[in-house]
Amino acid sequence: MLLQVKALKKSYDGAEGPVPVLRGIDMSVAAGDTLALTGESGSGKSTLLHLIGGLDSASSGEVLLNGQDICQMNDAGRAEVRRKNVGIVFQQFNLIPSLDVTANIAFQARLAGQYDAKAAGDLADALGLGDHLAKYPEQLSGGQQQRVAIARALAAKPQLILADEPTGNLDEATASEVMAQMLQLVSATGAALIMVTHSPRLADRMGRQLHLRQGVLV
Numbered sequence: 469m470l471l472q473v474k475a476l477k478k479s480y481d482g483a484e485g486p487v488p489v490l491r492g493i494d495m496s497v498a499a500g501d502t503l504a505l506t507g508e509s510g511s512g513k514s515t516l517l518h519l520i521g522g523l524d525s526a527s528s529g530e531v532l533l534n535g536q537d538i539c540q541m542n543d544a545g546r547a548e549v550r551r552k553n554v555g556i557v558f559q560q561f562n563l564i565p566s567l568d569v570t571a572n573i574a575f576q577a578r579l580a581g582q583y584d585a586k587a588a589g590d591l592a593d594a595l596g597l598g599d600h601l602a603k604y605p606e607q608l609s610g611g612q613q614q615r616v617a618i619a620r621a622l623a624a625k626p627q628l629i630l631a632d633e634p635t636g637n638l639d640e641a642t643a644s645e646v647m648a649q650m651l652q653l654v655s656a657t658g659a660a661l662i663m664v665t666h667s668p669r670l671a672d673r674m675g676r677q678l679h680l681r682q683g684v685l686v
């Protein structure tokens with residue numbers, strides 16, 4: 469199994485003690501699975517993706533990536549696993565302002581030792597970025613930045629892609645098209661995709677749907 473999450477809990481420190489956000493999450497994801505993660509604002513969707521991606525540490529529980537519990541690793545170990553196996557599209561795109569589109573797309577792939585200029589160029593074309601390769605993030609619209617973030621995550625050929633509302637800034641027609649591209653690219657590489665979305669229509673295009681309510685999956 470690519471990903472197994474077991475009894476995962478996360479609390480944040482509040483003024484009156486710990487505030488539970490995730491109260492015991494169990495889920496399994498195999499290679500090639502596509503999952504929609506839904507739930508109201510503040511329900512913990514981003515928190516769950518951050519824990520799965522090893523960007524934050526859990527209060528308790530396990531996150532097994534290829535059988536290895538990343539919760540037991542130190543920050544450096546988690547970063548290493550993430551670089552090699554996981555592609556993340558954040559809710560805020562986190563593009564590097566001083567790099568142009570081509571270099572932003574290449575960034576993660578280079579770190580993972582997976583950079584292939586031809587493949588990265590094809591990816592940019594598929595996502596409609598071909599005319600913008602020499603631009604810097606501040607010269608791009610929100611939707612174009614979002615597509616660069618998607619290309620960057622896919623370019624490193626990760627086994628698992630975590631996407632936090634990757635089409636949230638796009639109009640419905642563009643969102644639908646970008647979504648189709650993303651699903652096609654994911655299925656071509658055999659990667660698994662976990663995507664947060666508020667759109668029932670986009671969620672319907674994923675293989676499975678998980679809903680977060682009061683810190684548990686329903």
Ligand SMILES: Nc1ncnc2c1ncn2[C@@H]1O[C@H](COP(=O)(O)OP(=O)(O)OP(=O)(O)O)[C@@H](O)[C@H]1O
Pocket residue numbers: 480481489507508509510511512513514515516559
């Ligand atoms: N670093 C933090 N410190 C304290 N509380 C936090 C922190 N990060 C998130 N929270 C709280 O945890 C809860 C879940 O936040 P999270 O960002 O995971 O929600 P979400 O489901 O992604 O919401 P949205 O749909 O608005 O993006 C919220 O109540 C939030 O206030």
Ligand SMILES: [Mg+2]
Pocket residue numbers: 513514515559632
């Ligand atoms: Mg969120």
